[in-house]
Amino acid sequence: MPSFRLTYPTAIVLLAVTRGFRHGFDVIDVSGLKSGTVYPILRRLEDAGMLRARWESVADARDAQRPPRRYYQITGAGSQALRDAHERYPGLARTLAPGATPATT
Amino acid sequence: MTAHDQGRLPGETLVRLAAYALPASRREEWLAEWLAELEWNWRGDPQARRSPRDAFRLRLRCVGAIVDAVTLRRRIERGDESRSHSMAGDAWFAVRSLRRTPMFTAVVVTTLALCIGATTSVFSIVESALLNGLGYRQIDRLVAVWSDNPKESNDHYQVSVGDYVDWRARTHSYAQLAGFFPSWNALYAGPDGMERIDVGAVSANFLRTLGASPSLGRDFADGEDRPGAAGTVILSHEFWSRALQADPRIVGQSLTFDGKPYVVIGVLSSRFVFPQARVDVLLPLSVLGTYLERREVHMLSVVGRLRDGVVIDAARREAAPIAAQLREEHAKEDGALGITVRPLRDDLAGEVRRPILILFAAVCAVLLIGCANVTNLMFGRAWSRRQELSVRMAMGASPGAIVQQLLVESAVIAIASGAVGVALAMVATRALSSLLPLSITRLGPVALDGRVLAFTLAVSVVVTLACGAAPALGAARGTSGGTLVASARMSHGRSTRRMYRALVVGELVLALVLTAGAGLLINSFARLSGVDPGFRRDRVVRMKFALPQNTYATPASRFRYNQSLLEQVRALPGVRAAGTINRFPLHDGMVTTAVMVEGDPAPPPGLAPTADYRIASVGYFRAMGISMAAGRDFAATDNTDSTAHLAVIVNETAARTILHSPNPIGRRVGLGGNARPLFTIVGVVRDVHDPSLREAPRPQVFLSAQQAPQSGGNLVIYYEGTSTPIVAQVRRLVQSIDNGVPLFDVQTIGDVLDKASVSDRFTTVVLSAFSFLALLLAALGTYAVMAYGVSERTREIGVRMALGARATDVLAMVMREGAVLFALALPLALGGVWAGTRAMRSLLFDTAPDDPRTLAFSIAALAVATAVACYLPARRASRVDPTTAIRG
Numbered sequence: 001m002p003s004f005r006l007t008y009p010t011a012i013v014l015l016a017v018t019r020g021f022r023h024g025f026d027v028i029d030v031s032g033l034k035s036g037t038v039y040p041i042l043r044r045l046e047d048a049g050m051l052r053a054r055w056e057s058v059a060d061a062r063d064a065q066r067p068p069r070r071y072y073q074i075t076g077a078g079s080q081a082l083r084d085a086h087e088r089y090p091g092l093a094r095t096l097a098p099g100a101t102p103a104t105t
Numbered sequence: 106m107t108a109h110d111q112g113r114l115p116g117e118t119l120v121r122l123a124a125y126a127l128p129a130s131r132r133e134e135w136l137a138e139w140l141a142e143l144e145w146n147w148r149g150d151p152q153a154r155r156s157p158r159d160a161f162r163l164r165l166r167c168v169g170a171i172v173d174a175v176t177l178r179r180r181i182e183r184g185d186e187s188r189s190h191s192m193a194g195d196a197w198f199a200v201r202s203l204r205r206t207p208m209f210t211a212v213v214v215t216t217l218a219l220c221i222g223a224t225t226s227v228f229s230i231v232e233s234a235l236l237n238g239l240g241y242r243q244i245d246r247l248v249a250v251w252s253d254n255p256k257e258s259n260d261h262y263q264v265s266v267g268d269y270v271d272w273r274a275r276t277h278s279y280a281q282l283a284g285f286f287p288s289w290n291a292l293y294a295g296p297d298g299m300e301r302i303d304v305g306a307v308s309a310n311f312l313r314t315l316g317a318s319p320s321l322g323r324d325f326a327d328g329e330d331r332p333g334a335a336g337t338v339i340l341s342h343e344f345w346s347r348a349l350q351a352d353p354r355i356v357g358q359s360l361t362f363d364g365k366p367y368v369v370i371g372v373l374s375s376r377f378v379f380p381q382a383r384v385d386v387l388l389p390l391s392v393l394g395t396y397l398e399r400r401e402v403h404m405l406s407v408v409g410r411l412r413d414g415v416v417i418d419a420a421r422r423e424a425a426p427i428a429a430q431l432r433e434e435h436a437k438e439d440g441a442l443g444i445t446v447r448p449l450r451d452d453l454a455g456e457v458r459r460p461i462l463i464l465f466a467a468v469c470a471v472l473l474i475g476c477a478n479v480t481n482l483m484f485g486r487a488w489s490r491r492q493e494l495s496v497r498m499a500m501g502a503s504p505g506a507i508v509q510q511l512l513v514e515s516a517v518i519a520i521a522s523g524a525v526g527v528a529l530a531m532v533a534t535r536a537l538s539s540l541l542p543l544s545i546t547r548l549g550p551v552a553l554d555g556r557v558l559a560f561t562l563a564v565s566v567v568v569t570l571a572c573g574a575a576p577a578l579g580a581a582r583g584t585s586g587g588t589l590v591a592s593a594r595m596s597h598g599r600s601t602r603r604m605y606r607a608l609v610v611g612e613l614v615l616a617l618v619l620t621a622g623a624g625l626l627i628n629s630f631a632r633l634s635g636v637d638p639g640f641r642r643d644r645v646v647r648m649k650f651a652l653p654q655n656t657y658a659t660p661a662s663r664f665r666y667n668q669s670l671l672e673q674v675r676a677l678p679g680v681r682a683a684g685t686i687n688r689f690p691l692h693d694g695m696v697t698t699a700v701m702v703e704g705d706p707a708p709p710p711g712l713a714p715t716a717d718y719r720i721a722s723v724g725y726f727r728a729m730g731i732s733m734a735a736g737r738d739f740a741a742t743d744n745t746d747s748t749a750h751l752a753v754i755v756n757e758t759a760a761r762t763i764l765h766s767p768n769p770i771g772r773r774v775g776l777g778g779n780a781r782p783l784f785t786i787v788g789v790v791r792d793v794h795d796p797s798l799r800e801a802p803r804p805q806v807f808l809s810a811q812q813a814p815q816s817g818g819n820l821v822i823y824y825e826g827t828s829t830p831i832v833a834q835v836r837r838l839v840q841s842i843d844n845g846v847p848l849f850d851v852q853t854i855g856d857v858l859d860k861a862s863v864s865d866r867f868t869t870v871v872l873s874a875f876s877f878l879a880l881l882l883a884a885l886g887t888y889a890v891m892a893y894g895v896s897e898r899t900r901e902i903g904v905r906m907a908l909g910a911r912a913t914d915v916l917a918m919v920m921r922e923g924a925v926l927f928a929l930a931l932p933l934a935l936g937g938v939w940a941g942t943r944a945m946r947s948l949l950f951d952t953a954p955d956d957p958r959t960l961a962f963s964i965a966a967l968a969v970a971t972a973v974a975c976y977l978p979a980r981r982a983s984r985v986d987p988t989t990a991i992r993g
Binding site: 023024025028034035036037038039040043044047066067068069070 | 137138140141142144145146148149166167168169170171172173176177180
């Protein structure tokens with residue numbers, strides 16, 4: 001695996017997903033980053049194997065009368081990268097509001 | 106009713122439009138993700154009130170979808186996806202990027218496929234003729250044992266049955282020593298009438314010696330080859346399938362050969378290859394009858410399996426004293442004979458070994474030239490992509506990943522070329538097999554088997570590494586410096602350019618060696634085709650007939666049959682002349698006999714001069730167009746009447762070398778080492794080339810067929826018109842005289858001559874094709890390097906022209922560079938030609954390996970090819986527009 005350059009916004013996105021903000025829009029909301037930043041980062045993290053994307057089950061979605069959404073989960077490699085990022089960006093943990101919880105789970 | 110249907114969401118149109126940036130395969134999933142987010146955001150909370158301001162913010166967020174889609178598309182195109190970090194991803198990316206440069210891909214794949222295809226076809230021949238075990242166990246332990254006849258400078262002289270039996274009794278080097286006669290024949294009484302079949306007469310231990318066993322039934326038991334033993338036969342797989350419909354219950358049944366019953370004891374496996382000839386059945390050696398007793402008749406081939414731990418040199422050392430003993434004990438027959446022991450593999454492939462190895466060397470040279478070209482192309486490609494690669498490295502790709510990507514690209518090319526190459530090889534092998542001389546095909550089937558395909562795979566992999574590694578490493582090194590944008594105008598390093606040139610010089614050298622080799626072969630083949638065989642080249646047809654031994658047991662009955670056959674054939678319309686001969690020139694091989702001239706002092710034992718002897722009828726020489734140099738042809742009076750002399754006709758070479766006179770008419774000779782009876786020379790015929798067109802005529806003596814009536818042989822007819830109706834008439838005639846007599850092996854004289862030069866034609870055609878390919882590839886390689894050099898120096902050329910250089914000056918400048926490359930290649934090439942053509946000496950007929958005309962012609966051909974390859978880029982250079990060049 002080639003080296004993956006973990007930029008600050010990337011670290012924020014990883015952190016947001018770890019905190020349970022599993023959908024693209026949720027990450028945008030909680031991080032304050034622009035959608036044109038967040039989505040490309042999500043794609044890149046997914047490609048690098050640090051995030052895994054899944055689709056919500058159709059049954060759950062039908063109950064809510066909403067289409068299934070794609071959600072992201074952190075992988076082992078992602079957790080490792082996030083630990084490295086915490087060392088590199090010491091203020092990272094404070095970036096997201098401490099009490100912020102995902103709007104939907 | 107779902108929420109989807111409640112009208113469009115804010116920003117939805119934008120997202121849908123953005124989706125078009127993506128390839129169709131990715132569009133749907135991407136769109137689903139964005140639309141679901143929109144849906145949940147806008148309608149996820151039914152209680153929430155949504156203001157126009159919220160709608161605006163959502164639309165603004167959807168602008169990000171465009172960024173997302175466009176970056177995702179770039180990532181897909183660059184292959185910068187997760188898959189690109191795996192080999193499979195690199196491969197997928199490589200396929201895409203190769204498709205974007207169809208010209209490059211086509212040229213590279215075509216070059217490599219041609220080279221790999223050619224190499225594979227030739228290797229399939231190498232494998233079949235030189236490497237294949239022929240179905241024998243441990244072929245490396247097998248040796249061929251021959252008599253050594255220094256008098257005829259023939260060290261693989263056939264062995265007499267007596268010598269074979271004595272060798273077998275006296276040696277200790279062999280676990281088994283088998284004797285066989287590969288070209289006996291017999292008449293088989295099949296359901297469709299008489300058929301002449303080819304018989305291998307073998308000692309009982311023959312199959313055990315080779316390490317083969319029947320796939321059905323059993324092997325011969327010891328003693329079954331003794332005279333008087335019950336008749337047993339082992340069938341070839343081919344005969345069993347053809348004549349007996351592969352009857353699985355055949356073992357134990359009786360078949361009739363030459364009117365005698367033989368019990369089938371076994372069937373050979375289809376993989377088994379009988380040495381030296383194709384045979385239908387194996388019969389015990391006892392079938393040779395009286396030949397078993399005649400020590401002066403040399404007819405057997407002997408093969409031995411060395412005892413464990415015995416090396417071939419030990420077997421040779423042991424053979425020398427045995428040969429000495431036999432020379433003493435049988436001075437008359439074995440007086441001068443020694444014993445030769447050779448590895449069986451060399452022996453079987455002996456005559457084809459060198460041409461095949463030369464072809465293999467040639468095809469490897471073509472492969473090298475192809476590789477050099479492809480390496481150059483790949484360098485160029487890596488260079489032209491240096492910006493892309495720099496960007497990738499700047500974005501975090503390691504040099505290793507870049508090298509991997511480029512190597513995977515070469516691997517994709519290699520796989521594609523390998524696949525196309527194998528397909529080409531399949532076609533080529535099929536085409537070649539019709540061109541292949543019998544001497545190769547009888548060694549086993551030439552086909553693309555597992556071993557050949559493994560070889561192809563290995564070649565493809567090695568080629569991949571060879572062509573792809575250096576450019577890949579160079580690219581990785583070149584880009585790691587981080588010279589991103591500025592490099593666009595930079596040119597190659599000096600060392601790279603030097604390497605380009607070195608590759609081209611190498612190509613030119615190899616191409617010249619091949620062209621010179623092919624030139625020599627073409628020259629030699631032309632001379633060979635020009636050889637006058639000494640007989641008519643057209644309107645002669647030959648065919649064989651065979652009289653069943655039991656119905657034509659007496660000479661008188663054979664005489665009557667032959668006489669009536671010839672009379673009736675001559676009466677057919679369209680027949681100008683007809684005769685018979687027991688062995689046809691260039692077709693049936695030679696059998697030599699000692700000739701003693703009456704009145705000459707008796708030669709020392711075993712050193713009597715020998716001549717090939719044949720039995721010809723009245724009309725044979727006339728049908729063949731062989732004229733008399735002195736004396737007369739056979740006549741009807743040369744018969745068995747008591748008043749008639751035994752007549753013999755000699756050829757010019759025999760008259761000169763044995764009788765020391767151009768006109769020895771009336772002199773008498775004894776044949777076969779016997780003083781009596783004496784044959785009177787009645788005529789001298791012109792020489793014919795036999796046993797091959799390459800060899801000088803040998804001494805020959807012809808006996809009269811009327812005085813030694815044969816049970817068959819070649820019927821030779823000189824006709825007018827076409828051969829087909831003549832053959833049909835003769836067939837009907839033979840049927841009507843006695844339908845128990847088979848007529849087979851029909852050939853026109855053209856076929857005989859073609860077959861006599863098939864081996865030469867094969868090497869000539871194939872090597873010429875290779876040399877043409879080499880020339881073409883070398884020219885392409887030169888062209889590529891020169892064209893690249895010109896494009897690289899466009900600015901310089903522009904400056905020169907602005908300063909007053911004329912178009913012709915520029916043209917000359919570029920041509921001069923090509924000339925330098927050629928001049929560098931020439932001395933190396935001459936060295937290569939010197940070494941290469943010497944190895945070909947034995948293939949050449951009447952052509953010196955350093956034939957100056959051929960060499961001059963090859964150099965000229967290469968010079969023209971190089972000149973053309975340089976002229977095109979040179980002309981482009983001379984048309985450079987200074988203003989645009991300098992500005993550009």
